[in-house]
Amino acid sequence: MLTKEEELRLYEYDGSVETGRPDCVVFPGNKSEVAEIARLVNRYAVPMVGRGAGTGLSGGALAREGGVQVVFSRMNRILAVDYENQRAVVEPGVVNLELSRAVARAGLQYAPDPSSQKSCTIGGNVSENAGGPHTLRYGVTTNHILGLEVVMPDGETYRIGGAAVDAPGYDLVGLFVGSEGTLGLVVEITAKLTRLPESVKTLLAVFETTDDATETVAALTARGITPAACEMMDGWTIRVVESWIHAGLPTDAGAILLIEVDGPKEAAEEQAEAVVETCRAHKAREVRTAKDEREREALWKARKNAFGAVGRVAPDCYVQDGVIPRTRLPETLRRIAEIGKRHGFEVGNIFHAGDGNLHPMLCFDHREPGTFERAMAAASEIIALCVEMGGSITGEHGVGMEKDRLMPLLFSEADLELMKRVRGALNPAGLLNPGKLFPASKSCGEIRAPAMGRGPNELGEGVRGVTQR
Amino acid sequence: MAVEAKGMMRAMAGEAERAEYGDFARCVHCGLCLNHCPTYRLWGREADSPRGRIRQMFLVDSGEMAMDSTFVTHIDRCLDCRACETACPSGVEYGKLVELARGRIEKEYRRKGMARLGRDLFYRRLLPYPKRMAALGGLMRLVQQSGLQKMARSAGLLKLMRVDKRADLLPEIDRKFFSTETTRTFPARSARRARVAFFAGCVARMTFSALSEATIRVLRANGCEVVVPEGQWCCGALEVHAGYRDVAREMARRNFDVFLADEAGFDAIVTNAAGCGSTMKEYGLLFATDPEEHKRAKRFEGMLKDVTEFLDELGLTAPMRHVQMRATYQDSCHLLHGQKVREAPRRLIRAVEGVELVEMELSDQCCGSAGVYNVTQTETAMALLKRKMECVNATAAQTILTANPGCLLQLRAGAELAGKGQEVLHVVELLDRAIGPERP
Numbered sequence: 002m003l004t005k006e007e008e009l010r011l012y013e014y015d016g017s018v019e020t021g022r023p024d025c026v027v028f029p030g031n032k033s034e035v036a037e038i039a040r041l042v043n044r045y046a047v048p049m050v051g052r053g054a055g056t057g058l059s060g061g062a063l064a065r066e067g068g069v070q071v072v073f074s075r076m077n078r079i080l081a082v083d084y085e086n087q088r089a090v091v092e093p094g095v096v097n098l099e100l101s102r103a104v105a106r107a108g109l110q111y112a113p114d115p116s117s118q119k120s121c122t123i124g125g126n127v128s129e130n131a132g133g134p135h136t137l138r139y140g141v142t143t144n145h146i147l148g149l150e151v152v153m154p155d156g157e158t159y160r161i162g163g164a165a166v167d168a169p170g171y172d173l174v175g176l177f178v179g180s181e182g183t184l185g186l187v188v189e190i191t192a193k194l195t196r197l198p199e200s201v202k203t204l205l206a207v208f209e210t211t212d213d214a215t216e217t218v219a220a221l222t223a224r225g226i227t228p229a230a231c232e233m234m235d236g237w238t239i240r241v242v243e244s245w246i247h248a249g250l251p252t253d254a255g256a257i258l259l260i261e262v263d264g265p266k267e268a269a270e271e272q273a274e275a276v277v278e279t280c281r282a283h284k285a286r287e288v289r290t291a292k293d294e295r296e297r298e299a300l301w302k303a304r305k306n307a308f309g310a311v312g313r314v315a316p317d318c319y320v321q322d323g324v325i326p327r328t329r330l331p332e333t334l335r336r337i338a339e340i341g342k343r344h345g346f347e348v349g350n351i352f353h354a355g356d357g358n359l360h361p362m363l364c365f366d367h368r369e370p371g372t373f374e375r376a377m378a379a380a381s382e383i384i385a386l387c388v389e390m391g392g393s394i395t396g397e398h399g400v401g402m403e404k405d406r407l408m409p410l411l412f413s414e415a416d417l418e419l420m421k422r423v424r425g426a427l428n429p430a431g432l433l434n435p436g437k438l439f440p441a442s443k444s445c446g447e448i449r450a451p452a453m454g455r456g457p458n459e460l461g462e463g464v465r466g467v468t469q470r
Numbered sequence: 471m472a473v474e475a476k477g478m479m480r481a482m483a484g485e486a487e488r489a490e491y492g493d494f495a496r497c498v499h500c501g502l503c504l505n506h507c508p509t510y511r512l513w514g515r516e517a518d519s520p521r522g523r524i525r526q527m528f529l530v531d532s533g534e535m536a537m538d539s540t541f542v543t544h545i546d547r548c549l550d551c552r553a554c555e556t557a558c559p560s561g562v563e564y565g566k567l568v569e570l571a572r573g574r575i576e577k578e579y580r581r582k583g584m585a586r587l588g589r590d591l592f593y594r595r596l597l598p599y600p601k602r603m604a605a606l607g608g609l610m611r612l613v614q615q616s617g618l619q620k621m622a623r624s625a626g627l628l629k630l631m632r633v634d635k636r637a638d639l640l641p642e643i644d645r646k647f648f649s650t651e652t653t654r655t656f657p658a659r660s661a662r663r664a665r666v667a668f669f670a671g672c673v674a675r676m677t678f679s680a681l682s683e684a685t686i687r688v689l690r691a692n693g694c695e696v697v698v699p700e701g702q703w704c705c706g707a708l709e710v711h712a713g714y715r716d717v718a719r720e721m722a723r724r725n726f727d728v729f730l731a732d733e734a735g736f737d738a739i740v741t742n743a744a745g746c747g748s749t750m751k752e753y754g755l756l757f758a759t760d761p762e763e764h765k766r767a768k769r770f771e772g773m774l775k776d777v778t779e780f781l782d783e784l785g786l787t788a789p790m791r792h793v794q795m796r797a798t799y800q801d802s803c804h805l806l807h808g809q810k811v812r813e814a815p816r817r818l819i820r821a822v823e824g825v826e827l828v829e830m831e832l833s834d835q836c837c838g839s840a841g842v843y844n845v846t847q848t849e850t851a852m853a854l855l856k857r858k859m860e861c862v863n864a865t866a867a868q869t870i871l872t873a874n875p876g877c878l879l880q881l882r883a884g885a886e887l888a889g890k891g892q893e894v895l896h897v898v899e900l901l902d903r904a905i906g907p908e909r910p
């Protein structure tokens with residue numbers, strides 16, 4: 002247990018720009034300790050919040066109202082793997098990639114692959130319903146969770162879901178996955194394991210303009226081709242990334258698509274051909290196929306480290322997370338560029354094109370007066386645009402503290418009320434992860450820019466923290 | 471310029487060198503480094519993670535947190551293995567940050583009596599002086615050879631003195647030290663393709679002379695004329711890691727004089743110690759304030775090559791025999807994370823016919839050696855070693871290959887204590903074996 006100020010200050014941040022200092026941090030070693038902690042906390046009526054690796058991008062794991070932070074880093078054992086039925090039972094602190102690594106020898110993987118997978122925990126993934134580049138093919142976390150064991154705010158432990166895919170009764174697992182740690186603490190997870198594909202093909206398609214690239218994505222959908230992953234990077238981002246990572250990306254291109262197809266050997270090859278054809282039909286200047294695992298790794302490294310690379314060119318960079326229907330990609334990107342221009346920014350784009358999950362990036366230096374505010378204003382316009390396009394305010398980073406004020410953009414008061422009733426039923430005193438997900442007061446209809454008025458956080462880097470993805 | 475001027479003023483005022491705001495601001499606290507950090511993997515605490523350490527250093531630097539024993543403990547526990555640097559997408563130069571923080575600690579923090587005296591004695595009074603180190607070496611050898619160590623151990627004396635495990639981790643002293651008293655030149659054994667200077671190292675000179683000789687043999691067999699210039703001594707790595715930056719600067723200057731003076735000029739300065747190489751490739755950081763010295767440091771950096779990197783670039787030409795071996799390769803942190811050299815040693819290993827290279831899991835995680843870490847933080851080092859040996863054992867390899875003397879020692883202890891008695895070799899020792907004995 003940590004209570005000294007200098008120790009607590011190491012738990013007041015996560016991957017986001019927000020901060021919130023707990024009064025005490027505990028590291029339970031097993032589920033009965035978690036239950037014990039919950040009972041105590043409940044008795045003294047102090048707030049409590051769970052924390053995995055603290056890679057969250059919306060401040061979900063922060064103790065917004067102080068209280069006890071329950072860190073799951075010690076509960077990191079893989080308890081059982083049932084190879085035949087392709088299931089694993091794990092503690093919540095198991096790191097995403099470690100599970101995939103542990104079962105790789107048996108030709109299996111845990112499919113959801115957020116870009117933070119080398120650090121983030123499965124407990125955190127469950128709470129945020131994390132997705133990743135391969136979400137397009139394999140779905141998000143909720144599609145891979147069979148059962149959970151949860152400790153409720155009063156300290157009672159329940160098992161929900163189980164082995165069967167479609168259990169009778171309410172889908173409580175579905176309710177818990179993505180609840181951002183506001184309903185209960187997850188202490189054990191039964192996850193589905195997926196066969197590693199027999200064959201994987203990774204293609205790089207090069208276009209002169211972003212429009213050509215986004216139209217290709219729409220065309221792929223129209224033709225009924227579902228790649229395993231389909232990521233887009235625009236020209237500006239390509240140049241920034243290539244100057245650091247040297248993956249052989251064409252720096253004079255307008256945009257690239259990184260497309261992966263997988264499956265049985267023949268099917269993958271057939272699909273790859275169809276993808277090449279579609280790209281060519283939409284004015285792709287060049288379509289390359291990664292020759293071997295090394296080339297494939299280089300391409301993905303460029304993709305997964307892209308935000309870090311962007312972080313090197315500007316002191317601050319704010320990455321937004323929004324979703325739109327992919328058929329409206331060309332139009333939305335054009336309008337995002339316009340919004341950026343109006344506020345004096347060049348907007349970089351790198352995102353999960355296949356899902357229409359956008360991550361526009363605004364680069365700036367918060368030490369120049371006024372830029373921070375302009376960036377925030379542009380960011381909220383962009384998010385509003387996503388909603389207008391028929392999309393959502395967050396694709397995968399969650400609402401947390403960052404976007405609670407934006408919820409009314411998406412949901413009516415009645416919708417929010419219903420959600421709050423659910424929370425109220427399971428977390429009646431509201432002491433579990435308070436101050437998240439919902440706007441602070443009911444009348445808060447106005448949209449404030451996230452992090453606005455907060456100024457640069459204590460590391461001093463302004464909003465750059467939200468950049469990573 | 472502004473940066474330099476500020477540094478200069480601090481140096482003049484006798485203040486410790488500090489990191490700049492921008493160095494810290496690069497860390498966006500994304501947490502992608504956490505699981506690559508050996509100490510975070512061990513304890514799961516932010517305070518012992520790269521992100522948490524950077525945060526603490528920043529808070530101390532900006533005066534928001536005191537430089538107290540808590541801070542010093544967490545910084546001391548860092549291996550300076552720099553796995554976090556490899557993992558970080560934002561390009562945070564963690565090694566530089568922690569070394570500067572340690573410099574500040576040595577200047578401004580008063581360690582407890584014995585610890586301070588011991589550190590000062592070692593870093594200021596012994597390490598910089600070849601003769602004193604030789605005398606110490608001689609003494610240690612006496613203890614090791616005379617059976618005194620065995621006696622002390624069986625009498626439980628070492629345990630009593632709480633150095634039982636540490637004694638295992640200390641190097642065995644050679645009978646005859648590798649000489650650098652006069653300049654020696656070894657001609658290439660085939661048509662000359664390069665002329666290189668060999669950096670022998672300080673502790674390695676007394677404990678790894680066989681490795682040094684093997685390195686020279688392998689270089690010569692591959693067409694290199696090898697010069698061992700006289701007057702060379704320590705690279706300063708241990709001092710930099712411990713925060714004795716002024717001592718390290720002296721070491722560096724001596725090396726500039728020794729290696730940059732040669733009239734014919736060298737194609738490269740070669741070392742077989744990744745830890746030394748990593749520091750010598752960053753000499754520039756020690757001379758940030760003086761443009762002239764900085765220039766010399768940069769020239770030196772440019773010439774320095776790890777022996778595996780150098781041989782890989784040069785290309786192996788020596789005929790090699792078949793060596794039957796199932797081996798696994800442990801990345802030396804300061805080669806992989808410090809110098810970003812990953813493939814070169816692997817390519818060299820694969821070049822030897824008959825060697826089956828089986829990759830272990832987590833070969834990029836520190837074995838716990840980390841300079842003098844295994845002596846100063848023995849328990850943690852042993853815990854890391856135990857995990858390392860689990861990965862090694864899983865490969866069923868009979869030989870562990872690596873690229874740094876410190877790792878060799880640690881892994882040898884590991885093979886004995888928690889392994890299956892595997893043989894532990896430097897990559898050049900494997901090449902030496904494949905090349906075979908020199909024919910007169």
Ligand SMILES: Cc1cc2nc3c(=O)[nH]c(=O)nc-3n(C[C@H](O)[C@H](O)[C@H](O)COP(=O)(O)OP(=O)(O)OC[C@H]3O[C@@H](n4cnc5c(N)ncnc54)[C@H](O)[C@@H]3O)c2cc1C
Pocket residue numbers: 015016050051052053054055056057058060061062063073093114115116117120121122123124125126127128129130131132133134181182183185186187188397398399434469470500501502
């Ligand atoms: C570089 C980078 C890239 C990223 N890429 C992606 C991506 O591709 N896709 C994506 O979806 N996200 C991404 N993220 C966001 C983040 O990694 C995910 O949200 C991840 O799921 C968080 O896991 P964590 O273990 O770090 O959880 P934390 O950040 O510690 O916590 C997240 C939330 O989960 C709750 N929580 C944690 N453990 C438990 C538990 N056992 N019981 C109950 N509640 C719990 C916390 O209270 C909090 O609300 C990225 C983040 C970074 C920094």
Ligand code: SF4
Pocket residue numbers: 496497498499500501502503504520521524554557558559560561562
């Ligand atoms: S050091 Fe790098 S990887 Fe680690 S938290 Fe900071 S930015 Fe992220």
Ligand code: SF4
Pocket residue numbers: 506507508509510518519520523547548549550551552553554555564
């Ligand atoms: S240098 Fe090694 S031990 Fe130190 S913080 Fe980085 S990864 Fe951890």
